[in-house]
Amino acid sequence: MTVHGFSSPRSRADPLLQIAVVGRGFSGLMMAIALLKSVRRPFRLRLFDPQPIVNGGQALATLRSTEILNSRARDLSVSLGEPKDFSRWLQANASFRAAVSAAIPGFGQIFVPKSTFSDYIYQRFSEALAHRTDTSVQMSSDAILTVRRADDAGFTLRMAGGGEVTADIVILATGYGLKPPLETTEIRPAASLDEETRTPGHIVVMGSGLRAVDQVLQLRDGGFSGPITLLSRRGFLPQPHTRMPADAVFPTQPMPSQLREIVRFVRKACEQAEENGWSWQAAINGLRKRARTLWSSLPAAEKRRFNRHLRSLYDSHRNRLPADVHARLERELASGATVLKRGTAVKRTPTGLLVRWTGTTELTHLAADKVFDCRCLSPDLKNPVVADLLHTGLVATDELDLGLAVNSAGELVTPAGRTAGLFAIGPLGLGSLPDIDLVPEIVAQAYDAAALIEARARPQRQAS
Numbered sequence: 328m329t330v331h332g333f334s335s336p337r338s339r340a341d342p343l344l345q346i347a348v349v350g351r352g353f354s355g356l357m358m359a360i361a362l363l364k365s366v367r368r369p370f371r372l373r374l375f376d377p378q379p380i381v382n383g384g385q386a387l388a389t390l391r392s393t394e395i396l397n398s399r400a401r402d403l404s405v406s407l408g409e410p411k412d413f414s415r416w417l418q419a420n421a422s423f424r425a426a427v428s429a430a431i432p433g434f435g436q437i438f439v440p441k442s443t444f445s446d447y448i449y450q451r452f453s454e455a456l457a458h459r460t461d462t463s464v465q466m467s468s469d470a471i472l473t474v475r476r477a478d479d480a481g482f483t484l485r486m487a488g489g490g491e492v493t494a495d496i497v498i499l500a501t502g503y504g505l506k507p508p509l510e511t512t513e514i515r516p517a518a519s520l521d522e523e524t525r526t527p528g529h530i531v532v533m534g535s536g537l538r539a540v541d542q543v544l545q546l547r548d549g550g551f552s553g554p555i556t557l558l559s560r561r562g563f564l565p566q567p568h569t570r571m572p573a574d575a576v577f578p579t580q581p582m583p584s585q586l587r588e589i590v591r592f593v594r595k596a597c598e599q600a601e602e603n604g605w606s607w608q609a610a611i612n613g614l615r616k617r618a619r620t621l622w623s624s625l626p627a628a629e630k631r632r633f634n635r636h637l638r639s640l641y642d643s644h645r646n647r648l649p650a651d652v653h654a655r656l657e658r659e660l661a662s663g664a665t666v667l668k669r670g671t672a673v674k675r676t677p678t679g680l681l682v683r684w685t686g687t688t689e690l691t692h693l694a695a696d697k698v699f700d701c702r703c704l705s706p707d708l709k710n711p712v713v714a715d716l717l718h719t720g721l722v723a724t725d726e727l728d729l730g731l732a733v734n735s736a737g738e739l740v741t742p743a744g745r746t747a748g749l750f751a752i753g754p755l756g757l758g759s760l761p762d763i764d765l766v767p768e769i770v771a772q773a774y775d776a777a778a779l780i781e782a783r784a785r786p787q788r789q790a791s
């Protein structure tokens with residue numbers, strides 16, 4: 328095992344397989360774990376990211392160690408074929424065990440702080456690396472600007488700090504990008520809480536998804552007692568998880584092919600689940616298992632319709648809040664201290680936002696002392712490396728331009744066919760693969776990609 332800072336480009340005489348991972352968020356680190364565990368031949372792995380820390384990316388980067396993930400521990404294993412790996416890790420972790428109730432059996436159903444999951448991923452990465460005495464891993468703090476085909480069928484990567492490196496396999500794991508993509512000079516992104524809580528006044532939180540709810544509750548935890556407006560175009564708030572884990576149930580009959588009938592079918596499945604003593608959450612978990620086949624069978628026009636009218640509703644039912652957190656949100660709304668308003672922010676003004684309320688055409692001024700931008704993140708296709716790859720035709724967008732066109736193992740697909748050796752893992756493939764922004768799906772995809780790399784990588788070069 329070797330881990331070191333970035334060194335020189337590969338020598339052409341290097342016989343080892345060279346793998347570059349662009350982005351070191353959850354997807355990049357997960358990919359590294361999967362490669363270290365699945366690719367048997369020795370290889371050199373380079374991980375690029377200007378973010379200095381290795382902690383699992385935007386999802387897990389939090390100043391507050393108490394902020395919790397919204398998935399149960401049982402859904403967060405990063406070990407293939409060992410769904411209880413994370414729960415076991417929690418049980419073996421003395422300080423975590425001491426901090427939670429001993430009455431919780433197996434830890435599988437609990438929700439954990441983001442920092443705990445981040446520690447787990449990092450430990451599994453370190454262990455996977457420690458087992459590979461034949462493999463080296465290099466961490467670079469450079470952003471990658473371009474990835475181009477090299478003449479030996481590999482790739483050349485250009486670094487923001489200058490210089491180039493080559494690789495046989497490139498894995499894009501750039502997710503939501505170098506910065507929150509919605510950050511603009513007009514609308515401020517979520518900023519340091521301590522500074523905000525010292526200033527009383529009206530706060531507007533843009534968005535109504537998990538990040539927005541998180542922001543509202545953080546403001547209250549930080550002592551902010553003023554009015555908060557949640558501003559969201561559709562106004563769907565996250566639904567609650569059940570108190571006990573809801574296993575997936577779903578009718579086995581074939582699904583209809585038209586969106587309208589599919590919605591009816593899913594509604595009925597939810598009602599039936601409730602009538603049979605399960606829960607609508609169990610039916611949505613079942614739907615998620617069929618989402619990929621369903622999505623690929625839909626014509627483009629139906630996909631577009633889903634995106635326009637139903638995506639935020641679907642998101643509010645699949646990305647759920649732990650029941651206690653949801654109850655807190657309900658209390659917050661019932662008290663009137665936080666209100667949910669449906670509208671779109673068009674422009675930041677010195678004293679608030681110019682808003683178009685949903686269903687109207689005129690613009691109204693919404694006064695705000697602070698604005699937090701917590702709208703849903705989407706794959707960053709304007710990222711220099713992604714934009715350049717689109718420009719050169721090595722990658723293509725999906726038919727809705729939501730992300731890059733990929734297959735289930737993350738291989739890039741273009742109208743000319745598969746781009747051999749190039750992968751995109753995680754949310755970048757969101758337009759091709761529903762739910763690929765969630766941990767269980769990213770874990771499965773990373774292992775699928777690693778298995779393909781193991782199976783397809785050309786034989787080791789002979790040193791010249």
Ligand SMILES: Cc1cc2nc3c(=O)[nH]c(=O)nc-3n(C[C@H](O)[C@H](O)[C@H](O)COP(=O)(O)OP(=O)(O)OC[C@H]3O[C@@H](n4cnc5c(N)ncnc54)[C@H](O)[C@@H]3O)c2cc1C
Binds near residue numbers: 378470
């Ligand atoms: C707040 C939050 C909470 C979440 N909670 C859950 C949960 O409870 N359960 C669940 O299943 N999922 C959850 N998710 C979703 C899931 O974990 C994320 O979709 C996933 O973490 C995406 O990770 P990523 O590495 O692909 O992207 P990112 O986290 O965006 O990381 C991308 C990385 O790539 C780097 N990068 C970008 N461009 C370049 C470049 N050109 N060169 C080099 N580096 C580059 C960036 O600096 C960044 O570090 C959550 C997501 C968020 C944002």
